[in-house]
Amino acid sequence: MSSSMATVVLIGVGVVLVVASLLFFLRPRWLLGWLKGMAVFAVLLLGLYALTLGITLTRYDALEGMQTVARIGTVQAGPQRWRVTVETESGAPVQAMILGDQWQMDARILRLAGPLRWLGLAPGYQLERLSGRYTSLEQERNAPRSVIGLSEASWPDLWALDRTFNLPFIEGVYGNATFMPMGDGAQFDVRLSSSGLVAVPTNDQARQAVARWGQ
Structure with a gap:
């Protein structure tokens, strides 16, 4: 034409x-x-x-200020192989084998925005996954990865839709803890606020692992 x-x-x-x-x-x-x-x-x-x-x-747990949402325990099962236990307030403990030298937990945070903010409803959170990472860059690129899901998929997934289309009246925020080192017998608390996750060592093995990692 x-x-x-x-x-x-x-x-x-x-x-x-x-x-x-x-x-x-x-x-x-x-x-x-x-x-x-x-x-x-x-x-x-x-x-x-x-x-x-x-x-x-x-489907989300209420988030009231900074609170402990999970406890992580790691036990060495072999070279760069760790048996990790995740304990939460709302579910049964989850045990999984994680490969690597460090672990990280991710969470979804969903909060009201705009006029609905005046309802005063606390943000909701949902622990999403636990993953491992290698210290070596070459291993990180080529070695097997470990990703353990901590929540079930649901429909409609407003959190994912908001991240893609910026839906009205809600804000979907992605929170993740800084990668923390594995340690035999180490225990960590994972604390969450409306802005993200923080991992805190709670026993001597965890503190020693963090000290070695920082050197």
Whole structure:
């Protein structure tokens, strides 16, 4: 299609759409009916969104200030092989084999934004995964990786949708603890605030592992 022909087509489509829309004003009942229908549809969408948001928040644990959300214990099972136990407040302990020299925990944080902030609802959190990492850059690139899921997938996933499309009235925040060293018999507390995770050594083995790691 030539440039001039495309221009003519666009102008013709524009005229048809403008005339069709003006016909609504010649028939006020049609216009009022259309406006009422759109208003009802908007209210329906808003209600469905509020319902989905409320159901989603029931799957998250409430976050009140800085609090301990998990306890991590590591026991060496071989060279760069660690049996890790994750204890949380809301579920049974999870045991997994992690490969590497360090561990990291990730969490999802979902908080209300905009006008809904005035509801005073505490942000919700969901522990997402535990992963291992090698100190050696070559191993990190080529050696087997360990990633352990700590939560089940749900639909609709408003946290992921907000990260992609910036949904209204909510903020999906990604929190992760700094990588911490493994240690035989080491124990750590994982603490969470609305801005992220912090790992704290809680016994001598963990503190010694952190001291060696920092040298």
